[in-house]
Structures are given as structure tokens and as C-alpha cells.
Amino acid sequence: MTQEYSSAITDLYKQHNSWLVNWLRRKIDCPHRALDLAHDTFLKIISRADAQEIRQPRSYLSTIANGLVVDHYRRRSLEQAYQEYLLLQPEEVHISLEEQALIVEALVSVDKLLDSMGKKAKQAFLLSQLDGLTYPEIAQQMGISVSSVQKYMTQAMRACYQVCYE
Amino acid sequence: MSAANQTKTNSQVLEAAIAWKSCLASGLATPDQLAGCQRWREESPEHEMVWQRLVAIESRFQALPAGSRHVLTRRGQMDRRTVLKSLLVFAVATPVALTATDWGNNLLLRDYYTKTGQRKRVVLPDGTELHLNTDTAVDILFDDQYRRIVLHRGEITVNTAPDPFPVKRPLSVSTSRGQVRALGTHFWIRDGRTTDVAVFDGATEVTHDGQGEARLVEKGYQVSLNRDGIGALEPANENVMGWTEGKIIAQSMPLGVFLAELERYYRGVIVCDDAVAGLKLSGVFPLDNKEHVLNAIEQSLPVQVNSFSRFWVRVAAR
Numbered sequence: 086m087t088q089e090y091s092s093a094i095t096d097l098y099k100q101h102n103s104w105l106v107n108w109l110r111r112k113i114d115c116p117h118r119a120l121d122l123a124h125d126t127f128l129k130i131i132s133r134a135d136a137q138e139i140r141q142p143r144s145y146l147s148t149i150a151n152g153l154v155v156d157h158y159r160r161r162s163l164e165q166a167y168q169e170y171l172l173l174q175p176e177e178v179h180i181s182l183e184e185q186a187l188i189v190e191a192l193v194s195v196d197k198l199l200d201s202m203g204k205k206a207k208q209a210f211l212l213s214q215l216d217g218l219t220y221p222e223i224a225q226q227m228g229i230s231v232s233s234v235q236k237y238m239t240q241a242m243r244a245c246y247q248v249c250y251e
Numbered sequence: 252m253s254a255a256n257q258t259k260t261n262s263q264v265l266e267a268a269i270a271w272k273s274c275l276a277s278g279l280a281t282p283d284q285l286a287g288c289q290r291w292r293e294e295s296p297e298h299e300m301v302w303q304r305l306v307a308i309e310s311r312f313q314a315l316p317a318g319s320r321h322v323l324t325r326r327g328q329m330d331r332r333t334v335l336k337s338l339l340v341f342a343v344a345t346p347v348a349l350t351a352t353d354w355g356n357n358l359l360l361r362d363y364y365t366k367t368g369q370r371k372r373v374v375l376p377d378g379t380e381l382h383l384n385t386d387t388a389v390d391i392l393f394d395d396q397y398r399r400i401v402l403h404r405g406e407i408t409v410n411t412a413p414d415p416f417p418v419k420r421p422l423s424v425s426t427s428r429g430q431v432r433a434l435g436t437h438f439w440i441r442d443g444r445t446t447d448v449a450v451f452d453g454a455t456e457v458t459h460d461g462q463g464e465a466r467l468v469e470k471g472y473q474v475s476l477n478r479d480g481i482g483a484l485e486p487a488n489e490n491v492m493g494w495t496e497g498k499i500i501a502q503s504m505p506l507g508v509f510l511a512e513l514e515r516y517y518r519g520v521i522v523c524d525d526a527v528a529g530l531k532l533s534g535v536f537p538l539d540n541k542e543h544v545l546n547a548i549e550q551s552l553p554v555q556v557n558s559f560s561r562f563w564v565r566v567a568a569r
Contacts, residue, residue: 143461155390213276214312220277220278246265
């Protein structure tokens, strides 16, 4: 990081960090999390290397922070659903907190990937990838034809590829 | 999010790779097809690279633990009463009274977006109706206490419904410049160079994030937010909602402004010469037929429409 760039970030931080933290506090209920997300917002800006060209700092900060807020809710929602799933198991499952955190991270990243495709494509894709079903089995479960399954699967793969690689 | 490479994958190669991957995932692949896939992979390093990328995507799913499908398909598809009932069965020792707060995970997390030229109507689980205009992205975050809509970019109208949830949750829309809290209403928001809010029924409270000021905007009025704050109350212009019915409604609208509006709905550029940008245009124009609209303009104003390609149109003096 050049000195010039580093001062651009420092200025941005000095002028707008408290504002950003308050803004985030209004959006999510946990004050600690608000501090974390404000911090993450600045980290993201540093990694994008365009802090010197920002003309509307608060608008820019809030747009990035908004994305992080959405991620926060997504993570929370997945965490809760995963806790629920563990509770529903007939036998007590012992997974360390650390391992649970890693699992949630993997789920968040896959969940985002799945947002890029339609609902039916997502359903078919998960039945194939997570449950290992063949296309005739997926067709039966979803009440559609095998060629429709084929169509959804290619749709899903294309969407994933585009998100990951393009 | 993207890999370090600069060039986009050749679409023929990608489609072929996807076709082979799908064939192998189907459970129906014959030995001939397996051999054919292997040959295709060996045909060029690019084939193999794209294949390996698809494999990498699949392995992210295969690395997920049991129960992931339950978790990943939870939104709106999980029958919460069934889950609650199972939780009751499981926690048999503790008597549980189902009160309003036991709705527990009433979390709805969903996003909607439209591409250029696309418009969408969405009804949320609480009955609230959203219209999304071209190039718009929203996130819906409903939980136990709030109904939040985040407008990342674009233009929407919101028609709120009273909350069927036992505890009435306030509904608000977050934009890049401020919050719009709904007080039982029908309103319109556009978030672009400025953030504009118009109310057509009921009222909203608009708060500017940066400046902290708040303004009550009632039926028949609109405000514009920019970097410096909330502008003065102005009469609300109902024409801004024409797109919800697939139209642009112009009333003495400067041609330059009209063409900038029209441009939003199509890929490509519509350039308006300064000489004619001030000409006034009135009328109701359909959004799904750019040619028709440009012809109509040529008929009614002293202008000439030059199409250099499907993606470049220039409107000049005749």
C-alpha cells in the first residue's frame, strides 16, 4: 500500500467510522456485530484499492456495508437452520463450535452460489449433488420429466460457473 | 469472486463441458459416453481446465455435511409448524406453551432483482406488494421484530399490507442515502443519482442517514435525498409509476430527460443532441417497443432518429 493510499484510507476512517457504526447499529440489533461489520467494510475497501477515488464516501460506505449486513442476516439464518437441524436429529450430535463455524462458512458460500439460479434448478442441483440421485430419481421426486431435469442441471452448472469464474 | 484469468471462457467449450458433466451426473451414462467424455477432455488443455473447474464446483457441495439440504432449502420452503412440532416432541420433558414469540425462526431472507428491461411484481408473505423496475436489486429481511427491505439499486413501488404476524412489525426500506419507514402506505422509491420518495397513500417517515434529519412525507407529496440532506416537499407526480403498467408517461417532459428514461429499459445507448434535448414531449409510451416509441417521437417532433446499430441510437434535429 502506498503512503498516499494509506492516508486516504485513514482520512476516510477518521471522518466516517463513527457515522458508519451508528448506521449499522440501526440495521442490526447487536452493537458488537456493528463494530465488526464497520471494520469489515473498511477491510473490503482496502482490498478493492479504490479509496482515493471515492466522491461520495457515505454513500459508498453504506453500499458496501449494506452488502455485509445482508451477509450477516444470511449467515444468521443459515446458522439457525443448522442448529435446528441438529436439534431434530434422533441422537445427540457432538460437533465442536469451531467445526460448526467452519460448516456455517461453507454453507454461506454455497448458499450465495445457489442464489444465482432459479428455484427448480437449485432443487434439482441439490438432489443431484447432495443426495446423489440419478436424473430419473430426481424426475420422479420433482414430478417432472428427465429432460427437464437435464435442463435444470445445465442451468445450475452454468450459473455456478459464471459466478465463480466470470 | 472471479478467478485471476482475464479472458472469458469460450462459450462453446463451456457448453460442451457442462453437457459432458451433466451426462456423467445423470446416472445414465453408457461406457461409450464415458469414453467420449475422456476423449473430449484430452482434446485440449482448455477443455481439461474448464472440466476441472466444474469438478471444483461440485466438490464444494460434496464437502458439505449431512443436513445441508435441509439448511440450504430452508427459506420459505420449510413448514415452520412441522419443525416446531418436532421440537416439541424432542423436548418432551419441558412443557412448552406456544405463544406469539414461539414463532421463533420467522426469518425470511430473500433477494429479488431485475435485469435491464425486466420488470417484476412480487407479493411478500405478509401480503406486501412490491414492483421492481428495470435494473433493480432488493433484499428482503423479515425477522421477529422488523420487516426490512433493502433497495440496493433501482426503482420500486411498495404497497404495504397490515402485518399478519401477532406482534406488529414496522416495515422500512433502506436506500443508499436514508431510511423510509412505512406508516401503512403505498409509495415509490427510486435510488440513483438522488434518492426520491413519493407517497400515494398513507405516509412515510424519511430519515437521511448522513445528516440525521427526518421528514414526514404524506400522501400526495414527494422528497428527494441527495448527499446534503432531504429536499423540500413537492407534490407527488403519479406518472413516475407508469412503468408498473408497462408505460412511460410524459407530460411536457424535455426530450433529453425522456430519452434518458427510455434508455434505462434497453441495453445500448440513446444519445440526444443538445439542440433538441429541450423539446417538450407529452404522451403515453409503451415500454416494450423501442422502435415504436422512437417512430412516434419522429412523427410528433422535428427530430430525426438515426440507428447506427441495435445498440446505438442518436436523436438529432431534422
